[in-house]
């Protein structure tokens with residue numbers, strides 16, 4: 001007879017607890033997609049996957065490079081002479097050419113504003129592995145990291161599950177566009193200390209998943225100062241460093257470390273991977289970059305559990321050593337992300353959906369607060385069920401990101417082709433029109449009472465959607481002056 005997952009006696013606590021955090025709408029949405037995936041001809045009414053932060057916009061560029069460089073693979077006639085060396089290599093420091101190329105790429109991904117030392121680079125199985133490794137290196141079971149909300153749901157699994165450490169949320173909200181403030185940090189820190197929780201560090205994700213925003217230099221500096229004063233670590237997940245496609249520019253913690261001579265470098269650690277900026281999550285190339293030599297040494301030993309295969313290292317080393325390719329890839333990737341972001345955001349705005357102003361990452365933080373029947377997380381779940389079951393879009397509710405206020409949803413924009421995006425936008429439009437019908441009628445009445453003559457043509461509908469009543473303050477479309485004057 002097989003062991004049931006709930007058989008606590010036979011299995012470990014880790015095996016039987018739900019620390020993987022799979023039990024969340026974030027993953028439920030993926031399951032809904034898996035059971036009924038959209039296909040333009042075979043399943044046009046299926047669920048469209050908008051809950052996966054994949055970057056598929058530049059695959060063609062990478063494919064082209066691979067075609068032009070068959071010697072970069074050990075599985076080609078041109079490259080097989082390297083086969084024995086690569087197949088045998090086992091040093092967990094990684095291939096020197098791989099670390100050199102990745103260090104250089106990390107510099108380029110940050111616009112050349114910071115330098116990276118290949119000796120401080122530790123490999124891991126994606127940023128997922130890097131996050132767990134740093135948690136193992138810095139904290140004991142029961143210790144905690146502060147983390148601003150909303151945050152990437154995978155952190156619950158990566159930092160906590162196998163290590164036994166905790167995450168203490170620092171609540172941020174829309175009143176200041178989800179900015180991290182020192183009073184909020186201090187309050188969370190003090191509360192944890194009062195509860196006898198030892199805070200070992202602050203984890204930030206810059207640019208942010210799910211917000212798509214970057215931290216400004218002053219805020220980043222204030223976080224550096226805060227962690228230095230408290231003598232706790234600052235862990236910066238910069239997995240979207242090169243996926244910044246508009247102003248303001250991205251400021252890496254690596255820049256500040258070089259600028260701010262007063263800071264204690266031993267407390268600074270960067271998580272990175274090629275999953276987003278190069279769009280290669282399947283390659284599992286993760287990086288832990290630490291300024292602390294003890295952490296580097298320990299993490300390197302731990303990396304035996306999550307090495308990147310030498311075949312992948314070999315290919316990546318060749319690709320990232322091609323300066324011209326890297327330069328044009330990064331420029332083109334930004335361009336394509338910017339275009340997608342613009343179309344998606346404007347498409348949503350045309351039907352009255354606002355979103356947080358953003359310039360980075362692979363998503364939009366959509367504001368559906370006005371569509372909530374009830375301003376609560378139950379109301380958010382009700383709306384989410386409607387979106388996934390009726391509209392057939394897998395978007396992720398804010399609660400999955402530990403957002404402190406209901407009504408925000410993350411929409412991924414780079415994991416589908418243009419036509420699928422158009423279908424998704426049409427579905428969103430139809431849904432919003434239906435949902436706002438009641439408010440529309442109410443407005444009609446109000447206008448009628450005010451004795452204002454309005455013709456409710458379909459063209460005018462967009463203006464109706466942009467009235468302050470329906471429109472989010474985060475909308476990129478200015479409110480129509482005509483409508484404003486009339487209400």
Ligand SMILES: Cc1ncc(COP(=O)(O)O)c(C=O)c1O
Pocket residue numbers: 053125126127128129152154205209237239272273274275281285286
């Ligand atoms: C902020 C953040 N960190 C880490 C990860 C995990 O990345 P990887 O595929 O490299 O493990 C993701 C993936 O979505 C992410 O968004």
